[in-house]
Amino acid sequence: MTLEELTVEATAEIEAAKPLYKQVNNERLEFTSADYDQAIIDLANSKWNDQQFGYIQARQEAYGSVQDQLDMQYWDSVNSTTTWADHIAQVKSDNPKPE
Amino acid sequence: MAGSLIKIDEEIVTSSVASFTLGGSDWDSSYDVYMVAMNNVQLDTDTKNIQYQFTASNTPQTTANYDYASKNLRANTGFANESNTNLTFLYINSSTGTGTATGETTQAILYLFNFNNSSEYSFVTKEELARDYNGALRGGQGGGVYTVAEAHNGIHFFTNAGNIASGTFTLYGLKK
Numbered sequence: 001m002t003l004e005e006l007t008v009e010a011t012a013e014i015e016a017a018k019p020l021y022k023q024v025n026n027e028r029l030e031f032t033s034a035d036y037d038q039a040i041i042d043l044a045n046s047k048w049n050d051q052q053f054g055y056i057q058a059r060q061e062a063y064g065s066v067q068d069q070l071d072m073q074y075w076d077s078v079n080s081t082t083t084w085a086d087h088i089a090q091v092k093s094d095n096p097k098p099e
Numbered sequence: 100m101a102g103s104l105i106k107i108d109e110e111i112v113t114s115s116v117a118s119f120t121l122g123g124s125d126w127d128s129s130y131d132v133y134m135v136a137m138n139n140v141q142l143d144t145d146t147k148n149i150q151y152q153f154t155a156s157n158t159p160q161t162t163a164n165y166d167y168a169s170k171n172l173r174a175n176t177g178f179a180n181e182s183n184t185n186l187t188f189l190y191i192n193s194s195t196g197t198g199t200a201t202g203e204t205t206q207a208i209l210y211l212f213n214f215n216n217s218s219e220y221s222f223v224t225k226e227e228l229a230r231d232y233n234g235a236l237r238g239g240q241g242g243g244v245y246t247v248a249e250a251h252n253g254i255h256f257f258t259n260a261g262n263i264a265s266g267t268f269t270l271y272g273l274k275k
Contacts, residue, residue, distance in 0.1 A: 021262075022118045042188065046150065050259075064177075
């Protein structure tokens with residue numbers, strides 16, 4: 001999605017979440033229209049960041065530890081299996097890089 | 100040395116809020132280094148993280164000039180590096196986010212550098228510990244920079260969805 005499309009999505013989400021509040025000197029106040037405008041921009045930017053770079057973190061989460069991957073490679077060499085390559089391919093496939 | 104942390108501002112969140120600013124009109128520019136202590140912070144939505152921007156003249160700076168780098172220490176799996184450039188915000192938790200169940204809270208210390216210096220970039224270092232939305236313990240060590248030479252007078256906190264449900268955020272100046 002483009003940033004403009006994500007902004008439309010963010011606008012709908014902020015509208016649905018209204019009213020939103022901020023805290024000023026420990027007093028809870030409803031957002032001003034400028035606060036709502038900024039919240040939409042911030043949310044759209046956050047969505048853009050997730051869309052463009054979220055797969056990197058997701059892959060890091062999904063990969064086995066280095067120790068586990070070395071163990072997979074050892075047993076692959078002993079048993080002529082493809083456990084390690086299959087694991088890496090699965091993680092990449094489950095968390096595709098955005099086009 | 101006793102009395103080296105001078106309390107400048109504090110926000111104690113007990114009812115959900117979407118954002119707030121530490122410092123701003125309460126900023127005291129007489130320090131070189133500042134510290135922000137975050138205690139028992141919890142969001143009201145799983146997998147989201149606490150985000151923040153520097154404020155200049157009380158206004159959050161939202162241009163894509165934030166860079167960050169962090170080592171994420173994870174109790175349930177291997178450690179991971181996380182970095183990015185030209186973002187419109189920085190964040191406390193790793194991008195996988197935090198949780199909402201009992202004990203899934205965030206504790207963090209930030210140090211702020213160069214905030215009063217209009218000819219230098221402002222830097223922040225981060226040390227945090229949190230339990231994520233799966234109850235897994237995660238530490239984080241790193242920091243960020245805003246690559247515009249300007250003075251700043253606070254930190255604007257918000258989240259990428261939902262609200263900050265609870266927590267104590269305290270800003271200190273480090274006595275010279």
